[in-house]
Amino acid sequence: MWLYDKKTQYPIKITKPDPRMAIAILTQYGGPNGELAASLRYLSQRFSMPTKEAKATLNDIGTEELAHLEMIGTMVHQLMDKVPPKELERLHVDTNFVIHGRAVYPSDSNGVPFTAAYIESMEDPIANLNEDLAAEQKARATYEYLLSIADDPDVKDPLRFLREREVVHYQRFGETLRIVQETMNSKKYF
Amino acid sequence: MDEQTTLLEQIMAYDFALYDLQLFLNTHPSDTNALRDYKMALEQSENLRRQYQNRYGPLTARYLPNTTCWQWINDPWPWNNKEV
Numbered sequence A: 001m002w003l004y005d006k007k008t009q010y011p012i013k014i015t016k017p018d019p020r021m022a023i024a025i026l027t028q029y030g031g032p033n034g035e036l037a038a039s040l041r042y043l044s045q046r047f048s049m050p051t052k053e054a055k056a057t058l059n060d061i062g063t064e065e066l067a068h069l070e071m072i073g074t075m076v077h078q079l080m081d082k083v084p085p086k087e088l089e090r091l092h093v094d095t096n097f098v099i100h101g102r103a104v105y106p107s108d109s110n111g112v113p114f115t116a117a118y119i120e121s122m123e124d125p126i127a128n129l130n131e132d133l134a135a136e137q138k139a140r141a142t143y144e145y146l147l148s149i150a151d152d153p154d155v156k157d158p159l160r161f162l163r164e165r166e167v168v169h170y171q172r173f174g175e176t177l178r179i180v181q182e183t184m185n186s187k188k189y190f
Numbered sequence B: 001m002d003e004q005t006t007l008l009e010q011i012m013a014y015d016f017a018l019y020d021l022q023l024f025l026n027t028h029p030s031d032t033n034a035l036r037d038y039k040m041a042l043e044q045s046e047n048l049r050r051q052y053q054n055r056y057g058p059l060t061a062r063y064l065p066n067t068t069c070w071q072w073i074n075d076p077w078p079w080n081n082k083e084v
């Protein structure tokens, strides 16, 4: 089980509101390559992982993704906080406003609600780990897109941190895939 | 039930009491009886965790036993039956 720590994984302090950037970043909250999907994917897949290294990796990265979800939610909140409705209308993010106000809701940037259809969890650990590698690369690409449209250093800094974490996760999943393959091969032949 | 499971289930009971009191205290932040109960359960839980981790290894990755090998990954994980 989990114990909550009253801090974010990396510091976030955004003082300049930017509702359009908030809606862009929102896809990493509840979109197809977002942190909620990542967390649910790994925390569900861990139950059928065959080695202790794989169980630990999926458990711990699945947990870290929840901390990333919190970081993204914090960014969306700080970018949207107290922006007047008329300003939201002028910036064309009023459709989101009339549904949710300035709250953080798990959807992608187009308002499509989160769905578990974004993830898979199979008994085959090789299938899962290959999906996880693809997911990390897709998340990294999304952070690259977000960085290419962001200007504020207070926004870019945490986005860069999150992009680097996807790179590290990709690396660890690659190692895990090799460990699982080696274990399965040795069981088959000896 | 073996000794390890007995000790773990004692920790689970104290930790559950702590969570339940935490929720109560969130809406009753100046209830002195609940505060006293929380303090007692916290001391018990910390004491039992120390005993458990010394004997059986980490309950969280932030416990580092005096060994040359990273024990955090060791089986069983909570979703495994004991004989993995």
Ligand SMILES: [Fe+2]
Residues within 6 Å of the ligand: A038, A065, A136, A139, A165, A166, A169
């Ligand atoms: Fe990740």
